[in-house]
Amino acid sequence: MSNAREHILQTTCDLMEKQGYYGTGLNEIVKESGAPKGSLYHYFPEGKEQITSEAVLQSGKATAERIQNGLSSNSNAAKAIHDFILNIADHVESSGFAAGSPLTAVAMETATKSERINSACREAYTLLETAFKEKLLESGFTKLKAEELGTFITATVEGGIILSRTYHSGNPLRTAAKYLKVLLSQ
Amino acid sequence: MSNAREHILQTTCDLMEKQGYYGTGLNEIVKESGAPKGSLYHYFPEGKEQITSEAVLQSGKATAERIQNGLSSNSNAAKAIHDFILNIADHVESSGFAAGSPLTAVAMETATKSERINSACREAYTLLETAFKEKLLESGFTKLKAEELGTFITATVEGGIILSRTYHSGNPLRTAAKYLKVLLSQ
DNA sequence: GTTATTATAACGACTGGTCTATATAACGTC
DNA sequence: GACGTTATATAGACCAGTCGTTATAATAAC
Numbered sequence: 001m002s003n004a005r006e007h008i009l010q011t012t013c014d015l016m017e018k019q020g021y022y023g024t025g026l027n028e029i030v031k032e033s034g035a036p037k038g039s040l041y042h043y044f045p046e047g048k049e050q051i052t053s054e055a056v057l058q059s060g061k062a063t064a065e066r067i068q069n070g071l072s073s074n075s076n077a078a079k080a081i082h083d084f085i086l087n088i089a090d091h092v093e094s095s096g097f098a099a100g101s102p103l104t105a106v107a108m109e110t111a112t113k114s115e116r117i118n119s120a121c122r123e124a125y126t127l128l129e130t131a132f133k134e135k136l137l138e139s140g141f142t143k144l145k146a147e148e149l150g151t152f153i154t155a156t157v158e159g160g161i162i163l164s165r166t167y168h169s170g171n172p173l174r175t176a177a178k179y180l181k182v183l184l185s186q
Numbered sequence: 187m188s189n190a191r192e193h194i195l196q197t198t199c200d201l202m203e204k205q206g207y208y209g210t211g212l213n214e215i216v217k218e219s220g221a222p223k224g225s226l227y228h229y230f231p232e233g234k235e236q237i238t239s240e241a242v243l244q245s246g247k248a249t250a251e252r253i254q255n256g257l258s259s260n261s262n263a264a265k266a267i268h269d270f271i272l273n274i275a276d277h278v279e280s281s282g283f284a285a286g287s288p289l290t291a292v293a294m295e296t297a298t299k300s301e302r303i304n305s306a307c308r309e310a311y312t313l314l315e316t317a318f319k320e321k322l323l324e325s326g327f328t329k330l331k332a333e334e335l336g337t338f339i340t341a342t343v344e345g346g347i348i349l350s351r352t353y354h355s356g357n358p359l360r361t362a363a364k365y366l367k368v369l370l371s372q
Numbered sequence: 373g374t375t376a377t378t379a380t381a382a383c384g385a386c387t388g389g390t391c392t393a394t395a396t397a398a399c400g401t402c
Numbered sequence: 403g404a405c406g407t408t409a410t411a412t413a414g415a416c417c418a419g420t421c422g423t424t425a426t427a428a429t430a431a432c
Contacts, residue, residue, distance in 0.1 A: 004411080020295040023208035026388060036412050041389075043411090048388065098298045104348055105294040109206040111351040112284045121352050151358050152365045155345030156338070162290055163341050165297040166307050172337050179338045183369045190377085212422060224378040227423075234422065379428065387420065395412065402405075 004035045005043045011035075012055040018098040020105035021052060021117070052106065053120040059102040060124025067131035077139035078184035081132070085157060085177035089170030092161060097168050100161040129154045136184075149184070156180055190221040191229040197221075198241040199248075204284040206291035207238060207303070238292065239306040245288040246310025253317035263325035264370035267318070271343060271363035275356030278347060283354050286347040315340045322370075335370070342366055 011033035015024040026048060030037045044050045070087060074080035092100040107121040133150030141149065156176050163172035197219035201210040212234060216223045230236045256273060260266035278286040293307040319336030327335065342362050349358035 019299060020206055020208060020291065022206060023295050023299075025386075027386075037414065038412050096298060101294065105206065105291055107348060107352045108287065108291040108294070109209050111354075112282060113205060113209075118352065118354075125349060125352055148361045149365065151349065151361045152342070155349050155358060155362050156342045157345065158348055159341030159343065159345030162293060162344050163311060163337065166293045166304065166311055168297075168304075172341060175334045175337045176341050179335065179369060182372075183365060186372060211420075213420075222378050224380080228377060373432100375431085377428105377430070380426090381424105382426100383422105383424070385421080385423105387418100389419105390417070391415085393413085393415105395410100397410070398408085400405105400407090402403105 004033075004039045007033045008035050008040060008043065008051065009055050009058055012051050013059050013102055014099075016052065016055060016106050017059070017100070017102040021109045023105075026051075049114055049116050052110075052117050056103060056106055056117065056120040056124050060120075060127045063102065063124075064127035064131045067128060068134075071131070071135045075139075077135050077141070078181050080135065081153060081184060082177045082181040085160070085173055085180065088157065088161065089164060089173035089177070092164050092173065093170045097165045100165060101158055104158055104162065125154065152183075153180060190219075190225045193219045193221045194226060194229065194237065195241050195244055198237050199245050199288055200285075202238065202241060202292050203245070203286070203288040207295045209291075212237075235300055235302050238296075238300075238303050242289060242292055242303065242306040242310050246306075246313045249288065249310075250313035250317045253314060254320075257317070257321045261325075263321050263327070264367050266321060267339060267370060268363045268367040271346070271359055271366065274343065274347065275350060275359035275363070278350050278359065279356045283351045286351060287344055290344055290348065311340065338369075339366060 008029060011029050012024070015028060015032060026037075026040060029051070030040055040051075041047070044054070067084065070084040071077070071080040074083060088100065103121055103124055106117065107125070110117040110121070112118075129147075129150040131150075132153045133146045136146035136149055137143065157173075160173040160176035164170050194215060197215050198210070201214060201218060212226060215237070216226055226237075227233070230240075253270065256270040257263070257266040260269060274286060289307055289310055292303065293311070296303040296307070298304075315333075315336040317336075318339045319332045322332035322335055323329065343359075346359040346362035350356050
């Protein structure tokens with residue numbers, strides 16, 4: 001399989017997670033990934049929008065998988081989600097507050113600017129919500145509650161990451177974990 | 187007082203709310219605001235970082251005020267916050283999903299890139315958290331709970347706005363309102 | 373006449389995107 | 403295996419346009 005293509009996509013994910021869509025230039029992707037610029041338009045003939053859409057989707061899939069794996073360690077959904085969010089807090093901290101929420105910045109910047117990227121973001125977020133939802137279903141929540149809480153958890157975690165990155169502290173995420181557990185335990 | 191200066195700041199707020207820091211050019215600010223271009227570096231001699239920092243802080247103050255006013259209509263904090271978030275959902279929808287969360291995109295893009303803008307974002311978010319916190323204090327929550335829930339609500343609302351703008355639907359925010367009320371009512 | 377404000381043009385650096393040339397791999401045919 | 407042929411992939415110079423910024427000149431206000 002193509003190595004350069006994967007490299008370009010992964011680099012795009014990392015850079016856009018840190019600095020968003022408009023803050024990430026193609027030249028920077030090329031430079032950081034080590035891939036030649038000729039390859040960029042060979043693999044992604046439709047340019048930056050295509051690269052971004054694929055990167056967003058890849059991020060979504062990877063994150064959804066991490067959610068599934070993270071939640072599988074504990075059968076109790078409330079406890080599992082609580083611990084999972086604590087892990088995110090550590091991850092955000094250890095990245096120097098550059099990582100966490102690979103979708104947020106891109107989603108906000110492009111919500112009304114690129115139909116194509118927005119569509120990819122929607123798809124990616126649905127993957128995350130579904131990952132939480134399925135854990136809740138397994139734990140006995142009704143279908144409606146599992147779906148709504150999947151949305152609620154996703155929103156709270158996203159917001160917690162924003163605050164943690166802004167404050168340069170994992171504590172907002174830890175607070176989010178604490179009260180989400182309260183809500184899910186009742 | 188200077189009209190052009192205020193115009194520039196307000197336009198910067200609006201544009202960055204929609205498309206973030208890197209997605210907003212100074213030329214676009216000048217064009218959109220109608221302010222004379224020469225004035226830009228006259229009023230903001232330290233350039234884009236200065237304009238952005240001031241715009242972020244102005245956004246924070248305006249949003250905190252809107253929170254205070256929005257919550258004052260109902261003495262019950264849980265109900266007041268619920269209704270307030272429903273209003274945000276309407277606002278996001280009626281803006282065509284371009285408005286809501288004036289800080290998010292900028293905060294994420296610059297969390298590790300500009301100390302100055304990051305500092306302004308931190309200050310702005312603290313204003314929002316404090317606005318919620320004070321309503322909770324009035325409603326009888328302990329100081330610690332009011333503080334933590336202020337953070338939690340801010341995170342959930344931010345995340346809800348992201349999802350609503352991405353999905354082009356106010357419903358994620360309405361779901362957030364519903365379960366926040368559950369949490370605050372117990 | 374001094375200061376505050378606005379106008380204009382230009383700067384170097386960088387943007388996303390295109391182009392041509394070259395190298396490498398893949399594959400059927402002898 | 404060896405050959406020529408065709409796709410795939412790498413390499414980077416190059417384009418017009420925009421970026422944030424600066425310098426200088428003109429104008430307005432007091």
